[in-house]
Amino acid sequence: xxxxxxxxxxxxxxxxxxxxxxxxxxxxxxxxxxxxxxxxxxxxxxxxxxxxxxxxxxxxxxxxxxxxxxxxxxxxxxxxxxxxxxxxxxxxxxxxxxxxxxxxxxxxxxxxxxxxxxxxxxxxxxxxxxxxxxxxxxxxxxxxxxxxxxxxxxxxxxxxxxxxxxxxxxxxxxxxxxxxxxxxxxxxxxxxxxxxxxxxxxxxxxxxxxxxxxxxxxxxxxxxxxxxxxxxxxxxxxxxxxxxxxxxxxxxxxxxxxxxxxxxxxxxxxxxxxxxxxxxxxxxxxxxxxxxxxxxx
Amino acid sequence: xxxxxxxxxxxxxxxxxxxxxxxxxxxxxxxxxxxxxxxxxxxxxxxxxxxxxxxxxxxxxxxxxxxxxxxxxxxxxxxxxxxxxxxxxxxxxxxxxxxxxxxxxxxxxxxxxxxxxxxxxxxxxxxxxxxxxxxxxxxxxxxxxxxxxxxxxxxxxxxxxxxxxxxxxxxxxxxxxxxxxxxxxxxxxxxxxxxxxxxxxxxxxxxxxxxxxxxxxxxxxxxxxxxxxxxxxxxxxxxxxxxxxxxxxxxxxxxxxxxxxxxxxxxxxxxxxxxxxxxxxxxxxxxxxxxxxxxxxxx
Numbered sequence: 001x002x003x004x005x006x007x008x009x010x011x012x013x014x015x016x017x018x019x020x021x022x023x024x025x026x027x028x029x030x031x032x033x034x035x036x037x038x039x040x041x042x043x044x045x046x047x048x049x050x051x052x053x054x055x056x057x058x059x060x061x062x063x064x065x066x067x068x069x070x071x072x073x074x075x076x077x078x079x080x081x082x083x084x085x086x087x088x089x090x091x092x093x094x095x096x097x098x099x100x101x102x103x104x105x106x107x108x109x110x111x112x113x114x115x116x117x118x119x120x121x122x123x124x125x126x127x128x129x130x131x132x133x134x135x136x137x138x139x140x141x142x143x144x145x146x147x148x149x150x151x152x153x154x155x156x157x158x159x160x161x162x163x164x165x166x167x168x169x170x171x172x173x174x175x176x177x178x179x180x181x182x183x184x185x186x187x188x189x190x191x192x193x194x195x196x197x198x199x200x201x202x203x204x205x206x207x208x209x210x211x212x213x214x215x216x217x218x219x220x221x222x223x224x225x226x227x228x229x230x231x232x233x234x235x236x237x238x239x240x241x242x243x244x245x246x247x248x249x250x251x252x253x254x255x256x257x258x259x260x261x262x263x264x265x266x267x268x269x270x271x272x273x274x275x276x277x278x279x280x281x282x283x284x285x286x287x288x289x290x291x292x293x294x295x296x297x
Numbered sequence: 298x299x300x301x302x303x304x305x306x307x308x309x310x311x312x313x314x315x316x317x318x319x320x321x322x323x324x325x326x327x328x329x330x331x332x333x334x335x336x337x338x339x340x341x342x343x344x345x346x347x348x349x350x351x352x353x354x355x356x357x358x359x360x361x362x363x364x365x366x367x368x369x370x371x372x373x374x375x376x377x378x379x380x381x382x383x384x385x386x387x388x389x390x391x392x393x394x395x396x397x398x399x400x401x402x403x404x405x406x407x408x409x410x411x412x413x414x415x416x417x418x419x420x421x422x423x424x425x426x427x428x429x430x431x432x433x434x435x436x437x438x439x440x441x442x443x444x445x446x447x448x449x450x451x452x453x454x455x456x457x458x459x460x461x462x463x464x465x466x467x468x469x470x471x472x473x474x475x476x477x478x479x480x481x482x483x484x485x486x487x488x489x490x491x492x493x494x495x496x497x498x499x500x501x502x503x504x505x506x507x508x509x510x511x512x513x514x515x516x517x518x519x520x521x522x523x524x525x526x527x528x529x530x531x532x533x534x535x536x537x538x539x540x541x542x543x544x545x546x547x548x549x550x551x552x553x554x555x556x557x558x559x560x561x562x563x564x565x566x567x568x569x570x571x572x573x574x575x576x577x578x579x580x581x582x583x584x585x586x587x588x589x590x591x592x593x594x595x596x
Contacts, residue, residue: 009498016392017401023389024408027466030423031411033434037426048437096316099309100596107309114596116317120324123577126569127549128556129330132344133323149323152316158596182308211416214531218557229418236422237535261426268422272415279414280407283474 031272038062038265041257060257061266067251071267073224074231077143078210081227085147085209089156090202097157098186101164117154134219145219146212146227153208156201163197164190200285203278210274228271236264334567347563354567363546370457371547374528377461378468379521385465386472387514391502393473394480406477410470417467421535424463425450456541464532472517476510483509516591523580526572548572 032052037045041056049055065071096117104111124130130149139145167190175185191198216230223234235243243260334354336347358364389409396402412420427433428449436446449459487505496504530549537545548568556565587593 012395012498016395020392020396020401020405024405027409027412030427033427034423046432048432048434051434092316092319095312099312102309107306109310113313113317116320118595120320122580123328123573124324125327125330126566126573127552128562128566128569129327129333130323131557132330132333132562133326136326137322148319152319152324157316161596181305182312186312207414211414211418213416213418214534229416232422233418233535237418237425261432264422265426268419271419275414276411279411282414283407283410 031269034265035269038262038269040262042259042262045259045262058257060254061262062270064251064254064258064263065266065270067254070231070235071228071270074226074228077225078228080143081146081212082206082209084143085151086202086205088147089151089153089205089209090198092151093153093157093201094160094186094191094198096152097160097164098182098190100157101161117152117157120152121154131218140219141221141225146215147209149215150212153201153205156205160194160197160201163194167193196285200282203282203285207275207278207282232267232271236268331566331570331573333563334570336563338562338566340562350563354563355571358564358568358571363542363551366543367546367548367551370544371526371528374457374460374533374545374547375525377457378464378529379524381461381465382468382472383514383518383521385469386476387510389469389473390476390480390510391506393477394502394506395498406470406474409473412467413470415467417529417531417535420463420467421532424459424536428459450536451538451540453541453544456537456545460529460533460536460545463536464529467532475517476513479510479513480506512591516587516593519583519587519590520593522583522586523576525579526576 029052033050036050036052036054038061039054039057039059040050041058041060044050044055099107100110100114100117102110125133134140134145134149137148139148171189171193172185175189180188211229212227213229213233216225216227217233220226220230223231226234243263244255247255330344332344333347335349335351336344337350337353338344338347393402393405396405427435430436430446430448430451435449440446447455449455483505488501491501491505526548528547528549530547530553533545533547533550534553537550549572552565552568552572555561555568584593584595
């Protein structure tokens with residue numbers, strides 16, 4: 001595109017860059033403020049002195065979180081759930097996407113099966129029947145309650161099946177001639193050819209599990225079994241547990257520097273770090289994902 | 298011959314088995330569970346022992362003074378979210394498209410996209426802190442201009458605005474990236490021809506860039522129709538309080554409180570069923586429109 005350098009273009013560019021920079025700053029501002037609060041002394045935070053930079057810099061709030069068990073117990077449960085949940089979900093979803101990607105001619109019954117899947121997007125039973133069903137299957141208060149009910153990701157399944165369908169038919173036919181069966185074709189041909197889209201779907205599944213909080217609160221009986229986001233919901237949002245309950249003498253020594261607010265800010269930031277580490281990759285794969293599968297023209 | 302074909306297809310059925318079993322239990326199980334909506338459900342008697350009471354649960358809810366307000370809140374909040382989550386990303390994509398410095402463009406995209414990946418628990422915790430009237434930084438700024446602090450999360454007059462604005466903060470990056478991908482679909486030769494014809498950037502944007510985004514705009518607009526009753530449970534649950542029920546209580550939070558707090562299972566299931574039926578209609582219409590207008594097929 002030809003670079004016009006008319007006066008109006010220069011004015012537009014100044015405003016455009018300025019506006020976008022301001023917008024980015026506004027989007028980032030809440031995170032920077034909370035980070036600064038988490039690294040500040042409690043009196044500075046309470047006096048409203050903390051803007052984007054810590055005042056009376058201290059790691060005390062983080063030290064306090066590290067001295068307590070709650071955060072890391074919940075983190076452990078979250079990691080278990082992410083690993084088990086994402087593995088199970090990917091296994092079930094890929095296994096379902098392959099047969100569904102076949103033509104009705106090649107796999108009679110495929111369209112009926114596909115509608116059984118799609119109907120669950122269109123209609124659901126709602127909160128109470130969902131809870132009752134999980135209760136009836138006897139998995140309440142266990143890790144299975146967090147991974148089994150949502151294991152089949154129908155949207156991801158559709159994304160994968162649409163991608164599978166775009167793969168050259170000739171590969172499959174040649175493999176059949178060589179005596180391969182469907183298991184080998186899925187494992188040896190389809191999966192290796194789909195790594196970008198599989199990476200996208202896996203990352204989104206992982207982030208989905210990491211971010212889930214409501215199921216933990218509803219399906220786990222005691223807060224000791226909560227995954228991280230559910231634990232944080234009770235601490236940071238509902239505020240029904242006191243930050244400084246059952247405090248021991250070592251932890252008490254930090255009290256001159258920390259407050260409820262700075263400790264909460266520290267926990268919020270600590271739970272954000274894993275996402276900060278993976279989301280630039282997510283963004284890259286996500287672009288690949290939308291080009292490959294979801295938006296078809 | 299027939300048995301050989303059967304042998305060949307067997308693995309396909311087997312592959313579907315785990316997903317089908319899970320869907321049958323955890324998706325179709327709850328769908329059967331909507332029977333509770335027509336019962337005076339008692340957990341001790343279970344779904345097969347509780348007495349059926351016809352449409353009494355629906356009548357009961359309809360006569361509650363809060364119900365219509367909740368429905369209004371849901372639709373109003375969802376409507377503004379749908380409109381703004383389309384309009385603002387289109388504008389942002391167009392502005393980003395004019396940026397020639399690659400690093401700047403990528404940085405803006407990455408920053409704006411960050412909140413999308415965080416849960417409403419974390420974002421809620423952050424918002425509760427920064428919007429607090431006593432110690433939040435937003436009100437510190439407002440106060441420094443000589444105004445009174447605003448109760449963004451505690452004042453019914455401000456609550457809907459806060460919800461829609463903060464939802465935009467979280468969601469804007471996603472659609473911006475989708476639209477930006479669509480912008481780059483435009484054929485470069487069109488721009489060259491336009492320059493020769495003397496069209497300025499504004500004319501080019503209006504006549505080339507926007508039309509090239511139109512299929513994606515239509516697609517996302519039609520698909521978002523399915524969200525008319527989704528005002529955002531995760532967000533509102535983490536930000537609301539009894540003071541703002543009058544403008545901020547939505548169907549999903551209403552169901553949660555009736556069902557899991559007040560344990561009126563039958564009534565809550567009835568409200569949930571009402572929502573499911575209306576949503577199902579809207580999603581079906583939206584898929585149909587997306588298919589007709591944007592050639593979109595679900596599978």
